[in-house]
Amino acid sequence: MRIFETLAGAAKFAGSRWQVALAQGREDEKRLWRYVGESRNFVQVTGQIYRFEDYLNELAPGAPSRTSPALNAGKGEFSRPAVEMLLEVIDEVPEPEQKQHVRVLIALLDFIADTGQLDEFEDFFIHPHHYAPIAVARFTHRDEAEEWLKGTAEPPSPANILIGDDYYQFWYMREDNTRGMYREYVIEAAIAALTAEGIPPGAPSFPSRTEAEEWLKRHPADPETFVVIGGEHYLAVHHKRLKLHTLHHVATALSEWEEHKKKVALL
Structure with missing residues (x-):
């Protein structure tokens, strides 16, 4: 420490x-x-x-x-x-x-x-406003992230990573070699703030996630922008260090943020 x-x-x-x-x-x-x-x-x-x-x-x-x-x-x-x-x-x-x-x-x-x-x-x-909350790596599934955390001699710490589109935080203590990870609700909180007065009109619309991702490669968010996929609003977030976008379903994010706040209030 x-x-x-x-x-x-x-x-x-x-x-x-x-x-x-x-x-x-x-x-x-x-x-x-x-x-x-x-x-x-x-x-x-x-x-x-x-x-x-x-x-x-x-x-x-x-x-x-x-x-x-x-x-x-x-x-x-x-x-x-x-x-x-x-x-x-x-x-x-x-x-x-x-x-x-x-x-x-x-x-x-x-x-x-x-x-x-x-x-x-x-x-x-x-240009701090050009950066989404920084993540140092992305994994498809949680078990991949856990294997990486266990198998890396000294993982980056403390640091956010992405599992799919969700933020998690890694932590590692050199002094006793303890390590772990937990879900981080940083994007959910941001979506709640961004949508407090409603979602701005005019978001580009796509029938599928694949088409949205292809469009985002040519029009990277700076660092975030709303898009519509299959009639549902998403927040697209550009991760400059990882050279990729994550997509966050707005309705789900708002629901998860409310549930997280309730759990924190009970602690």
């Missing part, structure tokens, strides 16, 4: 600096601190917490902060200004704990660059 505490502390530090920039009206600095903080979110939702922990452990404790050659060579709009800001901050903050928080934040950006994910992260930051 230590890596989660380490990342939480670094994120809290970034958030406090963002608040200072906000209070003082420093818009450019505020956006850079949001970018830095979002790096932790990106690593987490893509299931790379332990992969980052290994990367962090390879760095000498307390060593002078470096920046990745890949980061320095990157063409991202925010990555280099963000690291330059962090390198200034690490010299300014007086407390060793604060300096360590900054080292972790620099290491996050280095990790993203060294693993070839800088362009994806910048797009994730600049």
